[in-house]
Amino acid sequence: MTNQIVLSLLSEAGGVGKTTLAVNLAYEWVCRGHSAVIIDLDSNHSLEDFVGLPTNPHLDRTIVQVFNADFDGQWALQTPFEEEKLQVCQGHTAMLEVAEKMMTRKRREYILAKILKQYSLPHNLAILDCRAGMDLVSLNVLTASTHILIPLDMGVKVKTAARLVQGLSIACEELELNPRPEILGLVPNRYNKGAVVHEEFLSELPAIAKGLNTKLYSPIRTWQPLNNSAVLASPLKKLRPGDPICQVFSEIVDDLEKIFVNK
Ligand SMILES: Nc1ncnc2c1ncn2[C@@H]1O[C@H](COP(=O)(O)OP(=O)(O)OP(=O)(O)O)[C@@H](O)[C@H]1O
Numbered sequence: 428m429t430n431q432i433v434l435s436l437l438s439e440a441g442g443v444g445k446t447t448l449a450v451n452l453a454y455e456w457v458c459r460g461h462s463a464v465i466i467d468l469d470s471n472h473s474l475e476d477f478v479g480l481p482t483n484p485h486l487d488r489t490i491v492q493v494f495n496a497d498f499d500g501q502w503a504l505q506t507p508f509e510e511e512k513l514q515v516c517q518g519h520t521a522m523l524e525v526a527e528k529m530m531t532r533k534r535r536e537y538i539l540a541k542i543l544k545q546y547s548l549p550h551n552l553a554i555l556d557c558r559a560g561m562d563l564v565s566l567n568v569l570t571a572s573t574h575i576l577i578p579l580d581m582g583v584k585v586k587t588a589a590r591l592v593q594g595l596s597i598a599c600e601e602l603e604l605n606p607r608p609e610i611l612g613l614v615p616n617r618y619n620k621g622a623v624v625h626e627e628f629l630s631e632l633p634a635i636a637k638g639l640n641t642k643l644y645s646p647i648r649t650w651q652p653l654n655n656s657a658v659l660a661s662p663l664k665k666l667r668p669g670d671p672i673c674q675v676f677s678e679i680v681d682d683l684e685k686i687f688v689n690k
Pocket residue numbers: 438440441442443444445446447448469471473557558559616617618647648649650651653654655657658
């Protein structure tokens with residue numbers, strides 16, 4: 428699909444809320460009448476817990492088959508939440524071996540980008556959820572992306588945001604990406620209002636975002652209902668439509684919609 432937004436969730440550290448954002452943004456997007464696919468490239472295959480799918484299905488039913496040299500374009504997609512417009516491509520622990528095998532392939536950083544072009548998915552938003560850090564799978568995610576969102580855990584030093592963005596910039600240059608994926612913004616997560624460290628962290632973030640020439644979204648508070656919704660394998664909005672945290676997801680999806688109409 429030519430005007431598809433391919434949004435990757437990238438972070439330096441694990442557990443910062445990538446999968447939480449993937450599920451809740453995709454759900455908000457389809458609630459607005461669009462279609463979305465979440466592609467799980469993480470070897471921890473945690474997405475399936477978030478959406479209530481069986482763990483470690485047959486490799487042919489996961490993202491692993493997409494990286495096979497003989498992939499024929501038959502994406503294995505599941506439809507959780509009884510929302511036909513929201514589909515997922517499941518991850519698998521075998522992604523670790525896939526990454527190793529990819530090392531011997533030519534143009535190995537561009538495999539996913541090529542597949543998404545050659546065997547395009549019909550959804551107008553594809554969300555790529557991958558492991559923290561800059562391994563070969565993350566580089567594949569980078570080359571396939573049109574946009575990047577960076578969740579930040581408030582417990583992590585602020586410098587990691589800058590370091591990640593600088594790392595991304597260097598990678599884009601080395602990979603000769605033209606155009607480069609646009610960094611949509613930083614999403615502070617697990618914010619505890621009133622906690623001194625978090626308030627300090629939050630006060631430093633506007634300058635950091637400005638320095639990085641990107642947007643700073645409203646912080647997502649440490650919010651038990653959000654964690655509960657993941658345990659119950661549901662997007663937050665489906666369980667608690669009026670929950671205030673859904674506003675942050677809306678704020679981000681507003682921007683995605685603006686990008687989509689201008690594409
Ligand atoms: N704002 C929040 N309030 C409460 N719990 C949260 C919040 N954000 C995320 N969590 C919980 O923290 C855990 C880690 O979040 P998540 O899995 O989304 O992070 P991740 O970046 O995808 O992690 P990984 O790198 O391991 O894939 C999950 O159990 C999730 O439900």
